[in-house]
Amino acid sequence: MTAAPAPTASRPRRRIPAAWWLLLPGLVILAFAYFTPMLWVVRMAFNRFIGGGGIDVTLSLDSFVEVFTDPYYLRVAGTTLALGCWVAVLTVLVAYPLALFLARTTSKYRGLITMFAIAPMLVSSVARTYGWMVVLGNQGLINTVLSGLGLTDRPVQLANNFTGVVIALVQIFLPYAVLAMSSGFGRLDADLEQAAASLGANRFTRFRRITLPLTLPGVLTAGLLVFVLAISAYVTPRLIGGGRVFVLAAEIYDQATNQLNWPLGAALSVMLIIIFGAAIGLYQILQKRVERRMSGL
């Protein structure tokens, strides 16, 4: 056996691993384009609005007090939260069977089917929102069909309200959910379900005891992703909401560009960031719990 040359007995030099150098460009961009503006937004929230676009650079909690006590803003936050939850849950429910099918199919058309599933992403969400307005409106496709069949005498209110926004957002975020899920379905092996079947588990038990637990991490990831996308959605609530659905993103835009009340807009942004943070915290708790069950501890 040949001994490796002994390291020279000099003082150990602290060396920066190569990986850190590779991270550097990304970190620089993040610092420049993300952390700095973020800090700037937080700082702005502490300033005071003095009307007519004027901003008093100071350290005041006025904007926060307004945002966290005014019933109107609390209601907007509530609507945003509800929208995020509804859209996340419904999108996951619709995407799950699709993602499961894509993960399991052995069809030679699998690539093509996947492409169809995510193809809607190629169309801008603005265009898709207008599409939904055509479908959901009072003179839209659904209502024309319903009244044509004599099923309803008055149009069903699907646009210009919360329901319409949820429907449109579920469809718009579906491809993201499918992609997020199917990338998390790697642990699902057809052999596992067959093994469960050979041990006497019927279809339902197989799903409950094997498929669902093994796909749960992917479901959680997709849920978080869609929730985050939904609470920061701006265009769809604006257009399909028809001026009746108020969400934080639209409110922030309004304060920043119409009222020129930047401190209030910034405080609303901080509120949105808090909701983000809470969602990510919840996600990590759930994910850890699932992981622990997963590893059988």
Added chain:
Amino acid sequence: MADPDFLRVSRLRKEYPGTDTAAVADIDLSVGEGELLALLGPSGCGKTTTLRMIAGLIDPTSGTIEVAGRDVTRVPVHKRGMGMVFQSFALFPHLDVSANIAFGLEMRGVKAAERRARITAVLERVELAHLADRRVGQLSGGQQQRVALARALVVDPSLLLLDEPLSALDAQLRQSLRTQIREIQQASGTTSVFVTHDQDEALSMADRVAVMNNGVVAQVGTPTAIYERPASVFVATFIGRANLFDARTVGAGAVEIAGLGRLAVAASASSSPQKQAMIRPQAIRISDADGTPGETLSTPALPVFDGVVRSTSYTGDQIAYRVDVAGTTLDVETTAALGRIRAQGDRVRLSWSSDDLRMLGE
């Protein structure tokens, strides 16, 4: 009295859409109660498809599967009560060892106390009692394999099905697990079907071997019968090594082989045209040549040939020679303990008893 037809597969056939040939073409098989049958064949021969049809994981195109006289062909997999061990082991990654084994018992509504007792018993049988609470991912390949076996056996399956259970393991582990699986199978008396492409595995573990090729069963028999009396060229060459000769039948029990002359031969059981003769390398005896080189001492009933060693390969317990005899080269294998090792160029004398030379079907 053990039922000789405990598992009975009749005219079982599987065609996949879009293919011309059947993956499994009308095969018949019987497995006796407590017996271990190996389905042996090259990849794509239909052995795994056959096993999965028996398990209920693949629907047959036609044919029937009966277990203990009951037709189970249309019974769904979860109601067949068979145990299956997968090539990938298919252990549930989110459950620990005990919970994996408990799964089948829970499905059968076994009470918690009895469940624990049976899990303990089966873990002792596979010598893994100390790993009951271990995560599946923390186990070695061999341990995972034994958990998979325990999980299949704990439910007292009517039939134990093993799909290449050892092929994911390294060679040394395979050897020891072979014996262990065989012992556990015999101790439990579970009727078993075992799929493998490894002839050593099939011969050393099975009571009987069914050699499959192109979706049909080429031959079924005990390991000795398959090895010593192969029915066809395919079986002879797939299992072990063989010296093959073009042979022309020249009367009852005699053939003419170019270079070797007229020789006595044992007939094959095969009904297909017989144009080739075979002798196993181990059936040829090798000794020192004392006659004049080139002189043929052979008689049809007592073949003796002088030849020259072309190459020698020594593997510790065995020596394999290639010997040139009258224009053909014969493979000869002897146990190293017997006699001295002959070198390239040595003159040797080869002989065999006439019933070791066999005619083969196509």
